[in-house]
Amino acid sequence: ILNVEQSPQSLHVQEGDSTNFTCSFPSSNFYALHWYRWETAKSPEALFVMTLNGDEKKKGRISATLNTKEGYSYLYIKGSQPEDSATYLCALGVSNDYKLSFGAGTTVTVRA
Amino acid sequence: DGGITQSPKYLFRKEGQNVTLSCEQNLNHDAMYWYRQDPGQGLRLIYYSQIVNDFQKGDIAEGYSVSREKKESFPLTVTSAQKNPTAFYLCASKGASTEAFFGQGTRLTVV
Numbered sequence: 456i457l458n459v460e461q462s463p464q465s466l467h468v469q470e471g472d473s474t475n476f477t478c479s480f481p482s483s484n485f486y487a488l489h490w491y492r493w494e495t496a497k498s499p500e501a502l503f504v505m506t507l508n509g510d511e512k513k514k515g516r517i518s519a520t521l522n523t524k525e526g527y528s529y530l531y532i533k534g535s536q537p538e539d540s541a542t543y544l545c546a547l548g549v550s551n552d553y554k555l556s557f558g559a560g561t562t563v564t565v566r567a
Numbered sequence: 568d569g570g571i572t573q574s575p576k577y578l579f580r581k582e583g584q585n586v587t588l589s590c591e592q593n594l595n596h597d598a599m600y601w602y603r604q605d606p607g608q609g610l611r612l613i614y615y616s617q618i619v620n621d622f623q624k625g626d627i628a629e630g631y632s633v634s635r636e637k638k639e640s641f642p643l644t645v646t647s648a649q650k651n652p653t654a655f656y657l658c659a660s661k662g663a664s665t666e667a668f669f670g671q672g673t674r675l676t677v678v
Contacts, residue, residue, distance in 0.1 A: 456626045461609075487664070489666060489667070491666075498657075498668075498671055499667075499669045501666030501667065501668075504664075504666050544609065544610065546610075551663075553598050553617045553661070554612070554615060554625075555600065555612070555659075555661070555667060556612060556626070557602070557610040557612075558609055559608055559609030560609050
């Protein structure tokens with residue numbers, strides 16, 4: 456079992472504030488690190504797939520960084536909005552990236 | 568419309584019965600997955616398949632079985648050997664080096 460850990464489990468953010476949270480993973484056999492957003496009553500949707508150490512990706516106000524040597528990734532939300540409220544999942548792909556193991560998620564609640 | 572379809576959305580099963588959850592995709596993805604979610608927990612991998620007629624156990628395969636006779640389909644059978652089957656089940660598919668796409672999920676309740 457691949458131990459993918461996310462912290463914190465949940466957080467509350469005031470609208471307009473920025474926030475970030477962590478995904479930690481074992482760095483052996485690393486292939487890719489995925490981030491997904493899971494809104495209530497919807498299916499998880501991909502945000503980023505990252506493969507290179509030092510990689511940074513951005514989509515609107517959301518960005519992510521990757522450190523494969525130390526085994527962590529950060530997800531940042533800049534200027535949080537109520538529509539950012541969701542559970543954010545990271546997933547580790549090893550070897551050929553076909554086995555995807557998920558963390559438990561960080562649930563973000565943005566208060567207006 | 569390309570996508571991944573799970574059915575049914577809600578399923579009730581009596582104790583001791585087997586039940587099969589359907590998952591179909593028309594995204595031409597090689598890989599398909601079944602995950603289980605329990606309250607307060609993340610997605611745990613049950614089974615995955617990288618190619619037709621081949622599949623591998625995930626982290627919690629006991630009490631489940633799958634088949635992959637067609638590229639488009641990856642049904643999951645929850646057998647009577649699964650001690651605690653009440654959960655939310657998510658199916659996903661994925662191409663090589665791409666993100667995964669998820670179905671809407673099936674909520675299974677044992678009554």
